[in-house]
Amino acid sequence: xxxxxxxxxxxxxxxxxxxxxxxxxxxxxxxxxxxxxxxxxxxxxxxxxxxxxxxxxxxxxxxxxxxxxxxxxxxxxxxxxxxxxxxxxxxxxxxxxxxxxxxxxxxxxxxxxxx
Amino acid sequence: xxxxxxxxxxxxxxxxxxxxxxxxxxxxxxxxxxxxxxxxxxxxxxxxxxxxxxxxxxxxxxxxxxxxxxxxxxxxxxxxxxxxxxxxxxxxxxxxxxxxxxxxxxxxxxxxxxxx
Numbered sequence: 001x002x003x004x005x006x007x008x009x010x011x012x013x014x015x016x017x018x019x020x021x022x023x024x025x026x027x028x029x030x031x032x033x034x035x036x037x038x039x040x041x042x043x044x045x046x047x048x049x050x051x052x053x054x055x056x057x058x059x060x061x062x063x064x065x066x067x068x069x070x071x072x073x074x075x076x077x078x079x080x081x082x083x084x085x086x087x088x089x090x091x092x093x094x095x096x097x098x099x100x101x102x103x104x105x106x107x108x109x110x111x112x113x114x115x
Numbered sequence: 116x117x118x119x120x121x122x123x124x125x126x127x128x129x130x131x132x133x134x135x136x137x138x139x140x141x142x143x144x145x146x147x148x149x150x151x152x153x154x155x156x157x158x159x160x161x162x163x164x165x166x167x168x169x170x171x172x173x174x175x176x177x178x179x180x181x182x183x184x185x186x187x188x189x190x191x192x193x194x195x196x197x198x199x200x201x202x203x204x205x206x207x208x209x210x211x212x213x214x215x216x217x218x219x220x221x222x223x224x225x226x227x228x229x230x231x
């Protein structure tokens with residue numbers, strides 16, 4: 001499936017670097033999400049955007065900064081990360097939840113390694 | 116709050132055989148949806164099958180079917196005629212009606228290996 005695309009697929013960054021992850025959805029959805037998936041841990045929801053507005057921030061450290069310029073694009077800006085932030089970051093999108101069953105559709109993820 | 120439990124961290128099955136992955140959930144909601152996702156080594160989470168709680172009929176998608184027992188809060192996934200490409204981690208997910216899909220509750224996953 002290519003409805004949700006994420007770039008880059010792999011990223012290695014130092015703790016003092018600044019980088020960004022990008023997500024783009026081609027499904028006409030109006031909600032987008034960032035998740036973190038670490039080994040041996042359940043999927044963690046980080047941020048929720050509805051119609052470009054952030055509606056949820058699940059106590060994510062400020063070194064992660066999301067940006068949603070429009071309903072099709074979502075960014076995750078990264079700065080001064082820690083090694084424990086190394087993980088797979090998944091982006092997902094969905095249609096308006098008030099319109100019935102609308103599961104999240106995921107991208108392929110961005111593997112982040114902090115050295 | 117909802118919880119989703121997948122009690123089988125790992126499973127294996129011979130190619131062409133049938134395997135069932137278990138999932139139980141806990142909720143006080145009456146209107147909700149349940150999903151199974153597949154995450155192959157490529158890491159993309161792919162929606163496999165969906166079930167509306169108000170529907171008694173079990174969902175089916177080709178070789179994938181579910182056994183939805185609402186009273187028991189059980190939602191198992193059956194894979195028939197297993198193929199090597201079915202090797203993946205499988206996640207069960209719960210979504211309350213009317214909420215953001217991204218706020219779905221996911222289980223910890225079951226790693227399925229299909230052996231030739």
